[in-house]
Amino acid sequence: MPQNAENVLDHFELFRQPEYKEMFEKKKQFENPTADAELERVCEWTKTKDYRDKNFAREALTINPAKACQPLGAVFAAVGFEATLPFVHGSQGCVAYYRSHFSRHFKEPTSCVSSSMTEDAAVFGGLNNMVDGLANAYNMYKPKMIAVSTTCMAEVIGDDLNAFIKTAKEKGSVPAEFDVTFAHTPAFVGSHVTGYDNVMKGILEHFWDGKAGTAPALERKPNEKINLIGGFDGYTIGNLREIKRVFASMGVEYTILGDASDVWDTPTDGEFRMYDGGTTLEDAANALHAKATISMQQFCTEKTLPYIAGKGQETVALNFPVGVQATDKFLMELARLTGKPISAELAKERGRLVDAIADSNAHIHGKKFAIYGDPDLTLGLAGFLLELGAEPVHILSTNGGKAWAAKVQELFDSSPFGANCHVYPNKDLWHMRSLLFTEPVDFLIGNTYGKYLERDTGAPLIRIGFPIFDRHHHHRYPVWGYQGALNVLVWILDKIFDEMDHSTNEVGKTDYSFDIIR
Amino acid sequence: MNTLAATAPQVFHEPGCAKNKGKSTSDRKKGCAKQLAPGAAAGGCAFDGAKIALQPITDVAHLVHGPIACEGNSWDNRGAKSSGSTLYRTSFTTDMNETDVVFGGEKRLFRSIKEIIDKYAPPAVFVYQTCVPAMTGDDIGAVCKAAAQKFGKPIVPVIAPGFVGSKNLGNKLAGEALLDHVIGTQEPEYTTPYDINIIGEYNLAGELWQVRPLLDELGIRILACLSGDAKYHEVASSHRARAAMMVCSKAMINVARKMEERYGIPFFEGSFYGVGDMSDSLREIARLLIERGAPAELQARTEALIAREEARAWARLAPYKERLAGKRVLLITGGVKSWSVVAALQELGVEIVGASVKKSTRRDKEKIKQLLGGDAHMIDDMRPREMYKMLAEARADIMLSGGRSQFVALKAKMPWLDINQERHHAYAGYEGMVELVQEIDKALSNPVWKQVRRPAPWGATALGVEGQATKRIAALPASRAA
Secondary structure, rough: OOOOEEEEOOOHHHOOOOHHHHHHHHHOOOOOOOOOHHHHHHHOOOOOOOHHHHOOOOOOOOOOOOOOOHHHHHHHHOOOOOOOEEEEEHHHHHHHHHHHHHHHOOOOOOOEEEEEOOOHHHHOOHHHHHHHHHHHHHHOOOOOOOEEEEOHHHHHHHOOOHHHHHHHOOOOOOOOEEEEEEEEOOOOOHEEEEEEHHHHHHHHHHHHHOOOOOOOOOOOOOOEEEEOOOOOOOOHHHHHHHHHHHHHOOOOOOOEEOOOOOOOOOOOOOOOOOOOEOOOOOHHHHHHOEEEEEEEEHHHOOOHHHHHHHHOEEEOOEEEOOOOOHHHHHHHHHHHOOOOOOOOHHHHHHHHHHHHHHHHHHHHHHOOEEEEHHHHHHHHHHHHHHHHOOOOEEEEEEEEOOOHHHHHHHHHHHHHHHHEEEEEOOOOOOHHHHHHHHHOOOEEEOOOOOHHHHHHHHHOOEEEOOOOOOOOHHHOOOOHHHHHHHHHHHHHHHHHHHHHOOOOHHHHHHHHHOOOOO | OOOOOHHHHHOOOOOHHHHHOOOOOOHOOOOOOOOOOOOOOOOEHHHHHHHHHHHHHHHOOEEEOOOOOHHHHHHHOOOOOOOOOOHOOOOOOOOOOHHHHOOOOOHHHHOOOOOHHHHHHOOEEEEEHHHHHHHOOOHHHHHHHHHHHHHOEEEEOOOOOOOOOOHHHHHHHHHHHHHHHHHOOOOOOOOOOOEEEEEEEEOOOOOHHHHHHHHHHOOEEEEEEEEOOHHHHHOOOOHHHHHEOOOOOOOOHHHHHHHHHHHHHEEOOOOOOHHHHHHHHHHHHHHHHHHHHOOOOOHHHHHHHHHHHHHHHHHHHHHHHHOOOOOOEEEEEHHHHHHHOOOOHHHHEEEEEEOOOOOOOOOHHHHHHHHHHHOOOOEEOHHHHHHHHHHHHOOEEEEEEEEOHHHHHOOOOOOOEEEOOOOOOOOOHHHHHHHHHHHHHHHHOOOOHHHOOOOOOOHHHHHHHHHHHHHHHHOOOOOOOO
């Protein structure tokens, strides 16, 4: 027997034992097998230009999408506020997904509840679920605020969140003055970045516009503070901490709107923190008075920023700034808005980053990259690669549309290294597969799902994006700021050198180039 | 057995060295190593020089007798490539400890040799002396002799402890070790009228392999290369070569000259860098071989090959001519590379604004002077600070240099391309010239250099940092020396 009690084999080893191998072989003939040659032929055909053309002519089906749904972004935005419980009105299965999705990426629990709508609610509306749900959530989890968003189920039947919340308050689910914000976040519109945008705007509207008619709207009394919105960002822990350091270094007074850097990175010290850190509700309200708001991700704040601008603030939209020039732009804007000089500390860090890039430029120069991911992330990374003298030849996004594609093209046009690069809006990872076969690249940048592409096409994967499930703790490192760009540079270089070692490690065949100095 | 005290002065008296010939008797006695200035940054030691000269011999075990410092820091740190054995990349050291220092390390050394023979059975073991056992008086020569008798294998003592002098002296002492213990101790299986030695070529980044196919095509056999991609047997039987080419003029001139003296092998000094130099070297090899009795038709075949390869190389270089014309290049590198690369780049219309001559011989310098038209561009031993000043004044578009100076260059906002031993591209031969030009073109066009030269976009702080640096540069003394 392959398995015995003395020496129990786990899944890595068990099915490699001869008994199992033999069994699998025998099973095959009962499983309507295709002849190996035919299998091989079709496999090879899927790598051709012919197949690629058919693949790109695809109209209805999405295969391996590189995006998630609105409520995922909704939860992301909500947990960034002080003691706020994200409450997703709809079916509870969806919410379980969001929680596990975040927990797998951040290696932290994510508190989030649903109104657990079932069949009767689908027929008669989810009002009762809202009334009971808010009451239970308020009493059991003692939040300071509840941020309501929706799943598809509630959206299909058209539940009116504003009215429901009012009714629930009237029925005493939560005290009348308790903050319950809301945003409609149907998954059949947009993606997680849209959900982020909607909830961020919903929370600001709640505080600034008179809490859904229950309080007088705030009047803006401009001060010198700067608001910053990070957007949906897998590196939010490292990034926001880095941003705070930058602000402190320049002596800028700021409010980060939606700061999940603490709640997704709680210490193990014997205390469970269901809520930790986050933007205080007072700061969220007072953010109205700020001089300006900087969004680090334009496509995560397409509705929020114009709303803020409408209040009289200046707004600045960036695209996930990574690298020297992108960080320069961020700091220059910050200096312009605040009138404060960029600190010597940051100037020095800039010099160090340039130094590091120059040290390694020969290894990255001319290397071809494929990148996929969220619209802003891909823009930021592509900009950095161009700066390094690399060629980001395929830039693909499932949730990036025409506006995003135009912006990427503009970026390509700004550098001679962008000449042979193409942008692919609203495409999925199966499209990427065809691209990688027909126009191969040296490296692929994407999230964990890219590992299938890596296995399939042989393009080595550099894991940058969300979610990253199969490598731990990278989300603790910043990718913004000069320090962050240094991290990205190192991750890229590590892969380049790993590949170099890998391709030269055959004993007696290729190891004449297996060097210790690279 | 030669003692160090006897060998070192002998090396200093090297008559093949043009520079040495030009010295007065008293100057010659002082030796050719420049007196090191205590407190000033300096290059590698004699041990390092000996190690890098011999380590490319791939199938022998290189055993370093000393504390961990010597081998620990130098293990496999050069990109000398091997087409066969990788034993040379395995690190062997006696890792001497306190007890060995007090009671002597000879026994440990002997046991180490035994263990190497038992476990690896290499054709030979090279034992490197280092400072500590040299001071405590371990008789490495005697141990090697005893071990060689006991195990019936060549055990070669390489007596070049760090303190005796510079890296260059170490190169030469290593050469002496080969002359004393290796060369002429075995016979080749067969010989041909086309057998040559290549001396002072280390096959860095596999450069020898870019030249070898050309020689193969002509039917010329490299009997031994000292020491790139060499096997012990090849080196041991190298005395049967008909002619030799000396590549790195400063490192092993004593070997080339003494082999001429002892075995009548004529040599010439040549280079594989640059189209013209590569062709000249092939011509010289053919000429010497014919002189030594090879059929005269070799010359015609060589010329045909040169014509074909030159045409091919120029055709491939043509597209770069336009892109590189008028670019200003500063060369900070050693010895032979300076003049050979100068010639090559000038062929492409590149302007050479300066070339270092630190490791160059008098002949090298003559050549550079000729090529550059005057010695104003020649830079001798340059301290990092001075180099920084010179670079910061931006008199060049790119610097070609080695791994140490490039980091200074970068601080002075100067693009650089590494052409010394840690580089990863092979620049030898016709193929290598194309590669070099490609790399220069790439380095010049990399966007980071624009970034490096551009001050941070904010004005006020930029003045703080950039302005101070500019001031500091302006305050430095003038930098150029002949």
